[in-house]
Amino acid sequence: MLTNPRSDRVKAVRSLQKRSVRQRTGRFCVEGPQGVREAVRYAAGRVRDLYLTPEAAARYADDIVAPARAAQLWLHEVSAEVLAGMAESEAPQGVLAVVDDEPLTLGAVLDAGPRLLVLLTNVRDPGNAGTVIRGADAAGADAVLVSDSSVDILSPKVVRSTAGSLFHLPVVTGLEVEGALAALRERGVRTLAADGTGRTALPDADLTGPHCWVMGNEAWGLPEETRTLCDEVVSVPIHGRAESLNLAMAATICLYASAGVLRSGGSGR
């Protein structure tokens, strides 16, 4: 059992909280049982090391330890102090994994013939970004695209707020927005800017063909130069006195509206 919270290994894992270290090493941390379980289940080939306290190893014997052993992953028993020294969150519930990033390209996503995508531009809040990934997963989106100006998807807070969905669908990061929009159009994917300025209300939007929702910043929405590059600007109707919905809610409502149309055969609204 690893018990020294000042060891080089603990320092190395903890250093993955820094974006620069994640970029240099191509690794990131997953904290907590939900995320780790999904990583083991859907991305075992990328899990480098698993760290569990004895209590967590007993508690998650069936859904983490057994499948991790079956996949011949490196399991390390650690003290609670060691785990606390590695983790960003206060309560990772005794479970942490170091996982290899798997950089995906937009080209690979487009080659698979996607029908429903979402592109995050300038999304800065980790909780919002993670919740959109979770919502995109639940709505059955084919991938999530993330601009280079958005929050780092591999930061601990984002990883945690995806609740494991990060390992359920492809997430392409580091995209330059203008180039991504051009690539989408070239491959027949309509781009729908979700923005309060849109003259098309969501219930009237044509969601029958392959399309990509384009989401802007939490506070200031999408800049005009991005909106004009999209095929259509669509607003989620605000019926009451609320000023707006938060970004994650707006994205999830749009994605679920799309899922409803695409799964009914794409024939109606």
Added chain:
Amino acid sequence: MLTNPRSDRVKAVRSLQKRSVRQRTGRFCVEGPQGVREAVRYAAGRVRDLYLTPEAAARYADDIVAPARAAQLWLHEVSAEVLAGMAESEAPQGVLAVVDDEPLTLGAVLDAGPRLLVLLTNVRDPGNAGTVIRGADAAGADAVLVSDSSVDILSPKVVRSTAGSLFHLPVVTGLEVEGALAALRERGVRTLAADGTGRTALPDADLTGPHCWVMGNEAWGLPEETRTLCDEVVSVPIHGRAESLNLAMAATICLYASAGVLRSGGSGR
């Protein structure tokens, strides 16, 4: 200007962070410019005292100070230390209001002939509860109903996460679930339990008449005894590999599905 952070007034305002004090006094705190602005705009008659730092008073001269003066509210200039001593949040941005609670009855809400309601049972997370109120506002719901087993809606965290929506639509609290469901049925409001066990998927649910979404706890959903008291159990489809949506997202998707049907004249889906 009030400058003594240890004064009786500061202590009295700060004590409103305790549920017992809120219940005894019938008052609660609203922190931050967004909530305070909406309180002044839509519930000026209930605002007892407004506290602003000089910087905040200058910054929000048009959208808080001017309408507050027009409504003859009590404005107090305070130092940043005094405001910090009153507030629960670390950064209330120099603005805080003490507001009277206005207890509403379910009967009054039902007398108004509501078409769309949501009932929170056993919702414990302040952020979830507040976000549902915000989502209900945006979807144009007629009121939010909250069970006696749920988080206190007047706690600072819930008030903050409603982003002002608390003052936009009626919120009835302290309801006993069984009695509330019976009262709804008696007045012709169908009750739809939102739960993963539902055999009716959301796109197939009949949302044409007056109805109330019934939401359960974040972790364990709705107990069977509550589900059986509802007219129908409806599940939000999970298309990808996600285990679930968070409560606020599920509620908002349901409410927007309802809004789409009710606002199209209630004739179709």
